[in-house]
Amino acid sequence: MTSPLMNNYLNFASGIAHQQYLPAEEGILRAYNDGCTHWYVDGSLHGEMVPDWSAERIENLNSLIKKYNVQPIFHGNFKAPLGSDVDYLREAAVVYVKKEIDIAAKIGAPLVIHGGGIVE
Numbered sequence: 001m002t003s004p005l006m007n008n009y010l011n012f013a014s015g016i017a018h019q020q021y022l023p024a025e026e027g028i029l030r031a032y033n034d035g036c037t038h039w040y041v042d043g044s045l046h047g048e049m050v051p052d053w054s055a056e057r058i059e060n061l062n063s064l065i066k067k068y069n070v071q072p073i074f075h076g077n078f079k080a081p082l083g084s085d086v087d088y089l090r091e092a093a094v095v096y097v098k099k100e101i102d103i104a105a106k107i108g109a110p111l112v113i114h115g116g117g118i119v120e
Contacts, residue, residue, distance in 0.1 A: 023047055024061055032068040039070055043100055044077040050099045058106045065107065072109035076100045082116035
């Protein structure tokens with residue numbers, strides 16, 4: 001499926017990603033309705049973090065990906081302190097990000113990883 005947005009306005013683009021800070025299940029539907037080929041799953045939002053991803057949720061999301069043919073981009077939690085100079089914080093962040101890698105793999109998504117830290 002080619003996005004009508006790309007056909008009409010962005011014929012130089014091979015894909016369009018949507019980011020509206022929505023739960024994954026709402027985000028894919030919004031992206032589909034807006035003619036996007038991809039959407040961001042924001043792993044720093046409450047409800048989208050590592051503990052929020054059950055096997056059932058992943059299975060449901062994979063069904064939606066197949067149904068709508070809109071591909072996810074998993075944006076990892078930027079608050080995971082991977083760059084911390086405090087050993088136990090950094091080590092915990094590595095464990096957390098490895099779980100994000102597993103989630104991204106299960107939904108067939110590339111993963112954006114940050115060095116960690118609050119960016120506000």
